[in-house]
Amino acid sequence: MDSSHQSNYKLSKTEKKFLRKQIKARHTLLRHEGIETVSYATQSLVVANGGLGNGVSRNQLLLVLEKCGLVDALLMPPNKPYSFARYKTTEESKRAYVTLNGKEVVDDLGQKIILYLNFVEKAQWKELRPQALPPGLMVVEEIISSSEEKMLLESVDWTEDTDNQNSQKSLKHRRVKHFGYEFHYENNNVNKDKPLPGGLPDICDSFLEKWLREAEKNSEVGIH
Missing domain, CATH: 3.30.70.330 (RRM (RNA recognition motif) domain)
Structure with missing residues (x-):
């Protein structure tokens, strides 16, 4: 209206x-x-x-x-x-x-x-474009395939963990599962003194080996 x-x-x-x-x-x-x-x-x-x-x-x-x-x-x-x-x-x-x-x-x-x-009047196309990457940093697109992505998602246990409620949260528009450390959204940080029990799903081992091989080809690789 x-x-x-x-x-x-x-x-x-x-x-x-x-x-x-x-x-x-x-x-x-x-x-x-x-x-x-x-x-x-x-x-x-x-x-x-x-x-x-x-x-x-x-x-x-x-x-x-x-x-x-x-x-x-x-x-x-x-x-x-x-x-x-x-x-x-x-x-x-x-x-x-x-x-x-x-x-x-x-x-x-x-x-x-x-x-x-x-x-x-004008959409902020230029102002909101992603900034150029720092020298030497490279983004590897599609480092995992669609089938591998599906396997990763299926490996995440979304059933409620009553012993470790901090590892899983329901935010306003998404669900999250933490591994390693709980992420504190109020200050965008983690508490390194309180690591979460367990580790990454076993299926991640094969992907880590693949990424490490990729890192050997380059000076550094970052995975998010």
Whole structure:
């Protein structure tokens, strides 16, 4: 619902609630991220709640956005609860603004998320691009295959461990399993004096051998 239409008719309670949340999303983006929205239609939109930080995947968001037109570019900054979408034409972005504002999507964990869209004059493509890697650092893409990834996921025991509750947590948009040390999200650190019992799943041994062989070819390899 465009706020410029308020003077034409009386808003319902649902529309008023949505409008408040859309305005709140707009103010939050400006206050915390410095992203300014505009009241007129442009080709670019910022999609609040439609980000990787909310557990929304790129493919999932594209499926929603492409129902309104050709998406010329989609930028999803890491760990952020928003994304930028640029349509081929302003008409398509206007259609997305009207159609998708307040749309409910389901994230990877089955939780419902409501999208709030606002126009932006320029999506921050350059500012939000990943920075260049430090000299000598190399990223090895697809170091494990899809089948190996499936084996790794299947090796994780997601049953509740009553003896060691710190190793497994349910966050807002994802589940996590800790190995080695518990990660403290409040300060982004670990307590090295309190290692978790057990170790990595046995299946990791073969992957570690593979990665170590890769490290021998290069001066250093980092695995996350």
